Amino acid sequence: MNPQHNRQAETGQTDRPLIILGCGYTGRLILPLTTQRGTATWATSRNPTQQLATVPLPQRLEFDLARPATWGHLPAGADLIWCFPASPLSAVQQWAGTQRSRFNRLVVLGSTSAYETADDSTTYPPPWTDETAPIDRTKPRVQGEEYLCNEFGAILLRVAGIYGPGRNPLDWITQGRVGPSRKYVNLIYGEDLAGICLAAIEKGTPSGVYNVSDGMPYTWKEICEAAQQRWGVIPTAAQGDPSPGKRISNTKLRTELGYELKHQDLYQALDLIELAKPQL
Template identity: 25%
Template sequence: MNPAVKPPDQVFIVGCGDIGTRVARLWLAEDVPVTGLARHGDRLTAADIPAYPADLDDPTTLTDLPVEQALIYYFAPPPPRGQNDPRMTRFLQAVDQQGRRPARMVYISTSGVYGDRQGGIVTEQAEPNPQVDRARRRYAAEQTLREWGQKHAVPVIVLRVGGIYGPGRLPIKRLREQVPMIHEALAPQTNRIHAADLAAICVAAARRGTPGAIYNVSDGNDSNMTQYFNTVADFLGLPRPPLIDMDAARQTLSEGMLSYLGESRRMDTSRLRKELGIELQYPTLQIGLEATCQHDRDEVRETSRRRGL
């Protein structure tokens, strides 16, 4: 396990949604001041997190950023189109204009930067090969941030994260509508992490992450996409999705889902566990569902009762 750095003077979270709010609460519990950048600050105010309202698409709003010697988490997604992330560029330009330097930056990227590995195991040393634009945007943001960090001597840590699940993140609508899924024998290998474990990993990365390092993030369990939907359906008490072959999938499923079905990989998380000393609270999907998603299940049951199902 790497030695821990001293606690940050302050934390600034860019893109303070579900994961950002979870991370903020962990630092606030240690009496570290936290500010969250969000387009609309109402949600942060309701969560007792000081808000910095700003729009990453409007550089005129990115003034007086609280970045001096701050630990910065960058969780904001790229724009929905293109192969680059101009939002990351605008944010770093705004930091440059202020002439202030953060103490450290942590960026959430995606396992999609590895592309299709045909179910093989992927370590952080694997050459990135993003094959769809959503992954190309994330990889472009990684490169932009890491180059900026090297230029300004700011430690940057990148987390390449698999699918995130947890309360409010389950595919309830899809399962209710009985959207098909491919047969399990055809389903790609996938990687998942509970939202609470991801938040804890974000804190550990700031404390113990090696400057310049990349960490694969998942719970380390082998599974595939069809298993995921079946497990969630069983937990919620909903019918499992009907199964189809790939020819039917190409005629039925969305372009976005087809892009996920076209990639299969298993991420090696040895570095995460060794350097950050991670012990997952929810090491399997079933444990995570049973421990944290009871409210989702209760809502599904109540809705079904009202509909007479």
């Protein structure tokens, strides 16, 4: 075993620096949690002056997968959490071929949209989807994720819909982006996702795949009904998407990464988000 990991097992601490590659919604939630990790942490943006204005200057780095001239900006030896779609494959291959060896552990955020949707919509509710389910390899981001996972030991997180402050499913209902359909939706609270990214960096198996979801899929109809009863939110869309959706299993996440979800109850989490909303 790597001596760094031995030390970590003894003390619970690591001395490997961390780089959040693409510091958007999730990256900004990871940043405050890294103080517990106790190592140097950097955040990247394609335009750090504009996008990372709230991040202390010494922690900001410019990085763009599409611009190889920026790749050398990342300090060597760090762990990486890759928070944007790993595509196109050609750029991912070029980056990995020249840069991967400069870094330590790599966590890549993928999406549960990688899983093929069953053609057989007569099976309802849909069966649980675990990490062994077939994936759609025609999707560019799936090609990039699989490449990093299989060829370069990346730990791949297949992430469900991210929600939290500023990403409020009640707003999606009001805006008509979703309606009261029978389609199942799988969600993960942003703060939990951030914690899971750090758990994956420490405990994930290289080339391992983990679904990231709160494990409590609902139909949009159920959520719309609760939204109306609890918060007076009226759906503006007609019934909407008739497809069955998916039910994403998070068993591997809970058993192998040992992460305890803080926001497993969607309706309690929505209460928190509503309470935290700035009053107009």
